[in-house]
Amino acid sequence: MSRLRSVPLLLALAACASQTPQAFDQRMTGFVGKPEAELVAGLGVPTRSYEADGRRLLQWDFVQPSSAPAVYPSIGLGFGSFGFGRGGGSGVGVGTGLGFGLGGGAAPQGCSVVFETRGGTVQSFNRNGPGCVA
Incomplete structure (x- = not known):
């Protein structure tokens, strides 16, 4: 069990172990030799394109969220009130706190x-940036 x-x-x-630049390259290599339309169908509309000397350059920009959590200090402030009904007392409370938040992640x-x-056929590709992992 x-x-x-x-x-x-x-x-x-x-x-997690498969998220490497080599895995990214292997995925992108699958588009080499394929029609441009298949590339656009697989990756979406490119961010930019450039044409010169009979060739066309298509660029995609991706953003990968970081997998590392962010730990940061935080300060809290609270206000409250309470009452005890007829004939009783009432009061107001104020409190402060110090702690560590966990969340988000790195940039x-x-x-x-x-x-x-x-x-119209994909010839090659070039990647740049630390987020190029698949």
Whole structure:
């Protein structure tokens, strides 16, 4: 039974391990030799394009969220009031606190990929940026 519980953990670790620049390159290499229309269908509309000397350059800009959590100090301030009904007392409370927040993550990482096409067929690609992982 405990082996069955560890299967999702192993699958999650395998997914994280596959996020490498080499895996990204392998995914992008799949578009080389394919029609430009298939490239656009797979990646969406390019951010920019440039044409010169019979070739066309298509650029995509991607942003990968960082997987590292961000830990940051925080200060809190609270106000409150309470009452005890007829004949009782009432009061107002003020409190402060200091703690550490956990969330968000580090800054997202960018990735820029430029594909070269000639005659409507993808010839090659070039990537740049730390977010180029698949």
